[in-house]
Amino acid sequence: MSGLGRLARSAAAGAPTPAAAPLPPRPKGFRLYLRALSSDKLAFAAALFLGLLLVAAVFAGVVAPHDPEAGGLMLRNQPPLTAAQDGGVPYLLGTDQLGRDELSRLLYGARISLAVGVVSVLLSGTFGVLVGLVAGYYRGVVDDVIMRLVDLQMGFPSLLTALVVLYVLGAGVWKVIFVLAVTRWMIYARVSRGLVLSHREDVFVEAAQAMGSSDRRILFRHILPNLLSPILVLATLEVATMILTEASLSFLGLGIRPPQSSWGLMLAEGRGYVTTAWWLVTFPGLAILLTALSLNLLANWARAVTDPVTRWRYLQPKRARAAFDQA
Amino acid sequence: MVVVFFVTHQLGDPARLMLRPEATEEQVQALRASLGLDAPLPVQFGRYVADLLRGDFGDSIWQRVPALPIVLDRVPATLYLAGFTLLVAIPLAVALGVVSAVKPRSLADRVVTVVALAGVSTADFWLGLMLILVFAVQLGWLPTSGFGGVPFVILPAAALAVRPIGRVSQVVRSAMLDELGKGYVTTARAKGLGERVVVFFHTIKNASIPIVTMMGDEAAALLNGAVVIETLFGWPGVGILLIQAIERRDLPLIEAAVITIAVMIVTVNLLVDLAYTLIDPRVRYG
Numbered sequence: 052m053s054g055l056g057r058l059a060r061s062a063a064a065g066a067p068t069p070a071a072a073p074l075p076p077r078p079k080g081f082r083l084y085l086r087a088l089s090s091d092k093l094a095f096a097a098a099l100f101l102g103l104l105l106v107a108a109v110f111a112g113v114v115a116p117h118d119p120e121a122g123g124l125m126l127r128n129q130p131p132l133t134a135a136q137d138g139g140v141p142y143l144l145g146t147d148q149l150g151r152d153e154l155s156r157l158l159y160g161a162r163i164s165l166a167v168g169v170v171s172v173l174l175s176g177t178f179g180v181l182v183g184l185v186a187g188y189y190r191g192v193v194d195d196v197i198m199r200l201v202d203l204q205m206g207f208p209s210l211l212t213a214l215v216v217l218y219v220l221g222a223g224v225w226k227v228i229f230v231l232a233v234t235r236w237m238i239y240a241r242v243s244r245g246l247v248l249s250h251r252e253d254v255f256v257e258a259a260q261a262m263g264s265s266d267r268r269i270l271f272r273h274i275l276p277n278l279l280s281p282i283l284v285l286a287t288l289e290v291a292t293m294i295l296t297e298a299s300l301s302f303l304g305l306g307i308r309p310p311q312s313s314w315g316l317m318l319a320e321g322r323g324y325v326t327t328a329w330w331l332v333t334f335p336g337l338a339i340l341l342t343a344l345s346l347n348l349l350a351n352w353a354r355a356v357t358d359p360v361t362r363w364r365y366l367q368p369k370r371a372r373a374a375f376d377q378a
Numbered sequence: 379m380v381v382v383f384f385v386t387h388q389l390g391d392p393a394r395l396m397l398r399p400e401a402t403e404e405q406v407q408a409l410r411a412s413l414g415l416d417a418p419l420p421v422q423f424g425r426y427v428a429d430l431l432r433g434d435f436g437d438s439i440w441q442r443v444p445a446l447p448i449v450l451d452r453v454p455a456t457l458y459l460a461g462f463t464l465l466v467a468i469p470l471a472v473a474l475g476v477v478s479a480v481k482p483r484s485l486a487d488r489v490v491t492v493v494a495l496a497g498v499s500t501a502d503f504w505l506g507l508m509l510i511l512v513f514a515v516q517l518g519w520l521p522t523s524g525f526g527g528v529p530f531v532i533l534p535a536a537a538l539a540v541r542p543i544g545r546v547s548q549v550v551r552s553a554m555l556d557e558l559g560k561g562y563v564t565t566a567r568a569k570g571l572g573e574r575v576v577v578f579f580h581t582i583k584n585a586s587i588p589i590v591t592m593m594g595d596e597a598a599a600l601l602n603g604a605v606v607i608e609t610l611f612g613w614p615g616v617g618i619l620l621i622q623a624i625e626r627r628d629l630p631l632i633e634a635a636v637i638t639i640a641v642m643i644v645t646v647n648l649l650v651d652l653a654y655t656l657i658d659p660r661v662r663y664g
Contacts, residue, residue, distance in 0.1 A: 093492070123602075143634060177418060196420060206647070208392035209619075218624045298501045299606050303621055318504055325507060326515050333511075336504030343499030351495070 059225040087356045094352035097345035104342060108161040116143070117152035118313075119159040131330050145330040148320065153330060156312060157338055163313040164339070167228055168294040174232035176286050179239025180278065184270050186240065187247025198244070201237040209234040210296055228307050231293050240286055246278045280357035287350035291343035298339055314339050415566035440626045449616060453638065455525060456615035459538070459608070460600045462531050467539040467594060468546065475550020475589075476577060482555060490547065497544025503606045506537035510610075523612035534611040538603050542596035549592040553585035560584075586657050594650030598643045616642075 088095050107114045129151075131145040144153040185198040204212070212234045220226045250256060251274070259269045298315030300306030302322075307313040314335040321331030355361050441448060479529040513533060514522040520529050557563065558581055566576045605617035612618070616635055623631035654661045 122538075206598075206643065208599055210602040210605065210641060211636065212622070214605065214624065215632065218627075219633065295501050295629070300504060302501075302503050303609060305604060305624070315501070318501075318507065322507065325511055329511055332504070332507045336501055336507065339501050339504060340496065340499055343501075344496050347495040347499050348492075351491075 084356065088352070093348050097348040097352075100341060100345045102350065104161060105165065107158050108165055111155075111158040111162060113154075115155035115158045117155045119151060119155040120211050120310075121151065122272060130328075144295040144334050145328070147317075147331055148324060148328070153334060156317060157314070157334060160312045160317055160335065161338065163224060163311055164294055164297060164315070164342075167224065167231065167297045167307075167313065171228045171231035171235070171293045171297075172286050172289045174228065175234075176239050176289070177283065178232070179236035180243045180275075180357060182236070183240040183243030183245075184247055184275065184278075187244035188251055188266070188270055188274070194244070199239065201240050204234075204237045205241070206366050210299055213296065213300060214303070214305060217300065222305055222308045224307060224311060227297055227300060228350040231296060234296075235293070237291065239282065239285065243278050244283060246281060247274055248273050250277050280353075284350050284354045285358065287346050287353060291346040291350075294339060294346075295343055299370055312353070392463075429578050438625065440628040440631060445628075445630040446638075448631065449619060449634045449638045452614060452616045452619050453642075455613060456601070456604055456608070456617060459531060459534055459604060459613060459615060460597065463535040463538040463600060464544070464593075464597060466535055467542040467596075470539075471543045471546035472550050472582075472589070474543070474547040476554060476582070478547065478551040479554035479558065480573075480577060487551075494544040494547045497540040500540055500601045502537050502541060503610050505540055505609045506534065506607055509537055523610075525612075525614050528603070534613055537610075538600060538607050541603065542593075542600065545596055546589065546592050550585070550589055553588045553617055554581060557581045557585045583657070587612055587654065588596045590653050590657065594653075598648045601639050601642060 057081040088098060096342060111119075127146065127148060127150045129142055129150070131143060133142045133145060142152050142154070144157065147153055147156065182197055186194040202374065213230045216230045216233065217226065256269060259273050264273070294314075297306055297313060298318065301313050301315030302319045304319065307316045309316070317335040318332060321328065321335070324331050460654050472493070474490050481487055509521050510533065513520045520528045520533055525528055558577075562584075563576060563581060567573075571580075592646075601617070604613075604615060605620060608615045608617035609614065609621050616638055620632065620635040620639075623635055
């Protein structure tokens with residue numbers, strides 16, 4: 052990029068007369084987001100971490116240095132960096148109460164924790180958005196009934212709802228996913244209903260109606276695409292919430308049960324060794340923290356980038372941004 | 379009117395919650411008839427409300443005494459913990475949010491934002507474990523668990539406070555940013571008022587409606603966290619009682635605990651609604 056072009060753009064950004072300088076062609080689609088991501092260090096780090104974590108979880112069988120189930124009483128609660136007896140990879144994060152490699156267990160636990168987070172968000176998001184679309188578009192009695200249900204459930208802490216429902220259903224991965232989805236669908240219903248309400252009076256909906264489009268076509272082809280970016284931001288935040296809730300449930304003994312494992316369950320199991328093996332309670336929690344924090348940072352970034360009002364900041368060179376921030 | 383509407387809504391929720399387990403649990407088939415759960419839904423609801431008003435949940439299966447008094451005995455401990463948490467969290471959250479809003483996009487703002495997000499992203503029970511590890515096990519300054527005076531409440535309250543601090547400070551920031559851009563702020567500055575006066579006497583009052591809403595939500599959500607934190611620290615509140623009741627499949631006790639928590643949440647919401655009328659006179663006539 053030439054110095055002149057940069058100067059012109061920074062002038063356009065700093066002064067309220069954008070017509071003065073010709074704007075360079077804007078990147079579109081995927082490349083736009085890639086460029087916007089590279090200008091935000093924290094969001095970039097977050098995306099990188101999540102990407103690596105996802106790869107490590109999917110290919111845990113290849114990446115993990117040890118078998119997550121293989122232990123031995125001689126290897127119980129070895130501190131981090133203990134050398135392996137067979138001369139293999141050292142136990143980087145130590146071993147747990149049964150002599151199993153903590154790092155490998157974390158990687159396998161990531162599978163469950165991430166799967167629970169993502170699948171429950173997909174379920175609750177799909178259901179909630181559908182309900183919100185219907186409520187917002189048709190209004191009337193349907194809307195009243197749905198929103199009353201939403202208000203009812205919003206009033207009560209979702210972890211407690213989940214606890215009581217799991218008390219009935221019993222523990223297990225699919226039950227946890229189902230319960231988490233049930234406790235959070237109303238968030239999407241409320242948000243998407245509000246968005247539909249603001250869009251249903253728009254001219255493009257009127258035009259579609261005038262051309263004889265069916266309700267279904269209007270809802271899914273015209274209105275839904277307008278909801279996607281705020282819903283995606285919300286869903287990203289919700290994955291973090293779901294992972295945290297799953298951890299709490301597993302910690303209380305009502306979530307994931309052995310032999311399956313998740314980060315929350317690892318914390319529950321390590322709890323008895325707080326005084327003797329600090330690594331057992333430290334690393335699973337750090338994994339949860341980093342994952343949830345990355346999701347939050349990414350959602351923050353995505354919110355700014357998908358909004359045309361704030362997006363330009365992420366596409367400007369550094370100097371232009373600094374000039375704006377000082378103004 | 380608004381308040382009454384809100385309260386009735388909230389009270390309907392636990393009833394629905396209770397119906398779900400009873401309707402699907404085979405173990406309570408026998409219990410079902412004796413509890414009158416074969417009656418039509420509206421009738422059940424009517425009886426339920428009637429029972430609720432009398433405070434009658436039946437006897438606890440575990441302790442063989444009426445369930446409600448057991449739960450009510452635990453309420454002060456939970457309130458003590460939640461109150462102490464809010465006492466720490468709210469001033470800190472407001473301070474962080476104001477620092478963040480006064481100079482948007484500054485280094486301080488970015489640090490506060492990341493800290494707030496980290497607070498929201500931390501599993502509260504894990505933080506509790508870490509605090510136990512450092513302050514109780516390593517340093518030996520504070521007790522690991524149990525109930526008592528200020529030394530006992532510090533660690534659980536700190537673990538509980540992190541999330542509300544993160545949430546509330548973000549809301550304080552955006553509400554303050556909205557208000558600082560308004561005309562009356564310019565007027566106040568033009569009058570020659572100091573920035574501190576502008577921020578603390580003019581802006582913060584006008585920004586307080588969304589802040590109070592979020593505080594109410596977080597106060598209610600504290601009861602969520604309290605279940606886990608009380609279990610971790612052996613704090614004799616309603617939360618740990620609920621978990622114990624669930625472990626023992628003690629239905630009347632679970633019901634009593636859930637209803638009690640629901641009533642506490644309704645009370646918080648009521649207080650928030652009342653706070654609106656104090657903050658904004660327009661709400662009173664609305």
